[in-house]
Structure formats: structure tokens, C-alpha cells
Amino acid sequence: MNFDELQSAWNSDEGKDAVLPETLQRLKSAHMPVTKLRKNMRTEFIMLIVFFFLMGFFPLLSIRGVPPVPFYAMYTALIMLAVFHLTKFYRFYQRLYANTLSSKDNLYEVYYDIKLNIEMYKSFNYSIIPLIMLYLVMVILDLDHLAAAPVTPHKKMVIIISFVVTFIAMVVVVIALVEWWVGCFYGKYLRQVGKLLDELREA
Secondary structure (H helix, E strand, O other): OOHHHHHHHHHOHHHOOOOOOHHHHHHHHOHHHHHHHHHHHHHHHHHHHHHHHHHOOHHHHOOOOOOHHHHHHHHHHHHHHHHHHHHHHHHHHHHHHHOOOOOHHHHHHHHHHHHHHHHHHHHHHHHHHHHHHHHHHHHHHOHHHHOOOOOOHHHHHHHHHHHHHHHHHHHHHHHHHHHHHHHHHHHHHHHHHHHHHHHHHHO
16 A cells, blocks of 8 residues: 555545545554664764774773784774674665655565664674684783783683683673664664554554
């Protein structure tokens, strides 16, 4: 059912005494979660750009000192991933704006587009974990230069074991945070659109 055709019928003389079709009302209600989703995307897009920019100054601002070579190696790889992700993120944002949600077909397209981009969003966040691990490994290998006294093999082994345990804990925490963030920031709007599609399918 096309939104423009329904609206035209509603505005015509024959439709003056008619009740606004339920399908039209449901299609119009889809604009609210999509609008909120775009607002969240715009906010996060700006936050990510500011965060990645400020992150480049981290070695200069760190009190204890951060090894610049491993950090900027990791930072360069992160920026390359971020540019790819933010480009996709922005294109998705533009598609949501261009889509008029004038029919069930449009709504299905938006639903699966949101679903696909949520999975891409998760993949981007999970891809950062190996970069952090690589950076920490380079820091561990550089411990002799960082420490005031040479690091003994025993102490280095303790540090490596601590690193492995910390890394596993970090992976669990990052996955939990990403799932929570996606659920709050994007997932609930996907569920709203999905619920609306179920209602339209049953109508």
C-alpha cells in the first residue's frame, strides 16, 4: 500500500468522512523510531570523530609515558578501520533520510538495512580488540626500555600471564558493553520497526 495514494484519497472529497486507514497510521508511526535512530547515529558519529582525534594526543598527555612507536602503529590501523566504518555508517545514515517509508516494501528495506548495519557496527567494535592486544604485546616486549631496572624473566612471565588474564576479561567486558550499547542505542528501534512489520503482516 502506497502512502501517497492513501494520503491523496484521504484529502479527496470522497474521503472527507472516511476514517484514516489503519495501515496508513502504522506506516506513519514508523517514522518516529527511524527519526530517533538517525538522531542517535548523528550523535555517535560526532562523538567517534572527536574521540579518534583526541586519541592521537594520548602519548603526549599520558603522565607515565606511552611508547610512541607501538601506540601509533596501533593508532594508524585503528584509524584505517574507523574511516571504513564511519563511511559505511554515514551512508547508512543518508539512506535512512532518503527512505520515505511510504510502503511496506520500504519498511522491510529499512528493517533489514538496520539489522545489517548493527552487525557491521558490532564487527567494527570487535575488530578493535586484536589491535589493543597487539599494542599491549608490543608494550610488554618493550618493558626493558620502560622500566628503571631490567625486568627479570620470572617477572616478565608474571606480567605475560597477567596480560592474558586481563585480555580475556577485557574481551568479555567489551562484548557485554557492545551488546548493551547496541541494544539501548539501536536495537530497541529495530525491534519497534520489526513489531510494526509483524502488525502489518497480520493486518
